[in-house]
Amino acid sequence: MKASYDVAVIGGGPAGLAAALAADGRGAKTLLIERGANLGGILKQCIHNGFGLVRFGESLTGPEYAHRFISQLRESGVETATLTFVSKIEKRPEGFELSLVNRDGVIKTECKSIVLACGCRERTSRQIGIHGRHSAGIFTAGTAQYYTNILGKMPTKRCVILGSGDIGLIMARRLKLEGAEVLGVYEAKPAASGLTRNVYQCLEDLDIPLYTRRTVTRVFGEGRVNAIEISEVDENMIPIHGTEERIRCDALILSVGLIPENELAESLGVPLDAHTRGPITDQNCMTMVDGVFCCGNALHVNDLVDYVSDSGEIAGRAAARWADDSEERFFAELRADGSLLYIVPRKLNINDLASPTIIYFRSRTDMEKTRLTVTLNGSEIFTKMYLRLRPPEMERLKLDLKSMNVKRGDIIGFSLSPVYSNERTRSEVRENSSDMEVLE
Ligand SMILES: Cc1cc2nc3c(=O)[nH]c(=O)nc-3n(C[C@H](O)[C@H](O)[C@H](O)COP(=O)(O)OP(=O)(O)OC[C@H]3O[C@@H](n4cnc5c(N)ncnc54)[C@H](O)[C@@H]3O)c2cc1C
CATH class of the missing domain: 3.50.50.60 (FAD/NAD(P)-binding domain)
Structure with a gap:
């Protein structure tokens, strides 16, 4: 008989480790699959420090950062299959069937939801x-x-x-x-x-x-x-x-350059974003194929591992929830104009709006003193000013979209524009808006 799981996480790097722990934390029977002999993904070879400054407030080496998650995994209920490659995923009425290749040959296993955490590859x-x-x-x-x-x-x-x-x-x-x-x-x-x-x-x-x-x-x-x-x-x-x-x-x-590893996503018919080259997802990291989630560098190339772990946690939690109880999704759309290189996520499932929604973006060019404007169907709902934006440095933004009464089919727009010296002063900005952030 085939083994069957609530959640299967593919990839044992920082994204997959965080996703598996989060799914297990929500009570899902979870399998973590890694093609390499050891967990940790690319972090195993990153022996320099600089990892974990945001999450742990410490500058760790890559292996030290990975170890914090691997040691938690050992205490958890997550089943781990290393030296195991996921070669095929097929949609079934109740979920998915995975073909796993390892030294025992080809093994089939089933799950209700999948987290793709396969990382990226170099050009x-x-x-x-x-x-x-x-x-x-x-x-x-x-x-x-x-x-x-x-x-x-x-x-x-x-x-x-x-x-x-x-x-x-x-x-x-x-x-x-x-x-x-x-x-x-x-x-x-x-x-x-x-x-x-x-x-x-x-x-x-x-x-x-x-x-x-x-x-x-x-x-x-x-x-x-x-x-x-x-x-x-x-x-x-x-x-x-x-x-x-x-x-x-x-x-x-x-x-x-790095390109998200997305062959498995493509084989499932998951639509990809032309800019990130990763899947288009909603705020819970679910792709446009129900039950298929994506996180970490497989979703978009991150410069900080801390954000990779964050997206793994979001995907793992949501995958466990989906395995337990799946609800139809209804979308509003997030759209960036030409001043942004890209924005993630691109969809907002209005049936499952938690607060806050986490949004990642990059500017298209180097910009000094810049205003980010967020609109809902053309009306401004939020602005934030930045002293400096650079395409290599990904920005993370928390937005309270739950209180904005967003509906199915609404368009949430994002644009960047220069701040001119005759614009409102800092104190005016502070006095006039509760949700507005100001130049530091
Ligand atoms: C050289 C380098 C330096 C970096 N320096 C920093 C830094 O100083 N600070 C910082 O915060 N971040 C840094 N980063 C970024 C950070 O390390 C990465 O963003 C992060 O490791 C990506 O995590 P991931 O889990 O998405 O992917 P990965 O770590 O790449 O893990 C993906 C895993 O999926 C497995 N996999 C793929 N396909 C399959 C399959 N079909 N079946 C089974 N397993 C599969 C792979 O074997 C791999 O283990 C650096 C990255 C690199 C490459």
Whole structure:
């Protein structure tokens, strides 16, 4: 007979750990499935500190952060299956059937609701169209990190890093501390893509140069990389002919973007958001397919693990509730204008409005002194001012939408605009509004 669960959580990283604990906490019979040998996800290889500042008020290493959840899991009723890969999910009248592949072969199991917490994957050189031989020596930053921190092997003696995302910045520092020559971090955009704190701590503190508006156009070397070609790019990121420069190195480390791992979601017909590349969800992290939830980096790429754990908890709790008692959902829509890169969630299930609703967003460009305006069917319901917004730094907002009398089909709009010096002063803002936040 097949085993059957209320909730199956796929992925044993921080999102999946939080989701499984939350589902178990609500009394759901829960299975946590992880393809790797150990729980912890990407945190296992992140031996630097900086994790948990929001949740625990402490700067933990990745393994220390994961351990706090893994030790709770051992005390909980969650069943865990490691070295087990979820290869297929099929919808059944009463829930879902999962095909699990492990050393015993293919096992089928059933559950009433599913939490997808599969994390994300790194873009490769093929996906960004680098020409030339694809010989040994081209690593994604996460792979270089795995070699250095888990296997204890140096992937390079002299390297160039393409892309200034957080993993690239962190690996620039790591490789330099381990004795490699890090010739520079090259970035096609006009500014770094990673968190400001990482630019200071990983590059400036270690004298590693950041070259903006440049990209790698060719890779040279038989068998192993021995040089790369760098070109300047124009405002459309197109390489400028005549600016080519050849640099001798034995490795090219890529930190050129992360994409949510969403094959399982797609196989279930879950609609994806074109901007985040993760599923469209409601405020409880339920996708547009009833009973399928998504959280963490599988939902959208997060820069802070604390928010990953938050979304895992929301998804786990709601998945347990759904397994117990499913109710039809009715949606209002959350829409961002062109000044925002994206907003999560995109739907609000008005049948299940708790207070507050947590919203994540990123600005499209660097913005100073900016006002976020939230409207309900075109009428302003909330504003907040920000001193600075940057696309790499995700913002988290708590909104009381329950008291706003939102109805099915309503549109909740989000836009960012500059604050002009002749606008109301701080004290006027404070006096005039209870739900309005002001510049610090
Ligand atoms: C290099 C690096 C540095 C970082 N630095 C910081 C930092 O300083 N501070 C901070 O707060 N955050 C940092 N982060 C961000 C944070 O670590 C991530 O956002 C977080 O780990 C994502 O958690 P997750 O659970 O969504 O995904 P993951 O940690 O990637 O976990 C996903 C898990 O799902 C499993 N899985 C996937 N598909 C399947 C399947 N089909 N079947 C079974 N299992 C599956 C995978 O094996 C994996 O274990 C960093 C991230 C990276 C990569």
